[in-house]
Amino acid sequence: MNARSIMLILWPSFLxxxxxxxxxxxxxxxxxxxxxxxxRPSREWLYAMGFFAFWGMTALSSLLTVLMLPDKSAQTDSDIDF
Known part of the structure; x- marks a missing residue:
């Protein structure tokens, strides 16, 4: 996995x-x-933990999407590109 793939995972999940x-x-x-x-946690702690929980869940979703993409080296000329 290269830096571009990592940014394709982390940036949308951050947003x-x-x-x-x-x-x-x-x-x-x-x-x-x-x-x-x-x-009773502090307000800042709960905001931070909520943000990181959402970031982790959405990053996992993006990671699974990237992992399910077909490998370009395994494609043949008869494969249909979407």
């Missing part, structure tokens, strides 16, 4: 993580969240 966390935290106040009923 979608920003949009996803903006949408989620528009409806959820981080100060109302309690982890295991006792721990």
């Amino acid at each position: 979608l993580a920003g949009v996803g966390s903006a949408v989620v935290f528009a409806f959820i106040d981080p100060l109302d969240v309690a982890i295991f009923g006792h721990i």
Whole structure:
């Protein structure tokens, strides 16, 4: 995997993580969240963890898409390119 493939995975997932966390935290106040009923995380910590969770999920989705792309060396002339 080259640098171009890594950027094709990380850049769109970064943008979608920003949009996803903006949408989620528009409806959820981080100060109302309690982890295991006792721990109240700070607002910044919850924003950061939410962003990185969204980034990880969308990066995994992009990675799976890149891995499912057909290998160009395995294609023959009779293959149809989409």
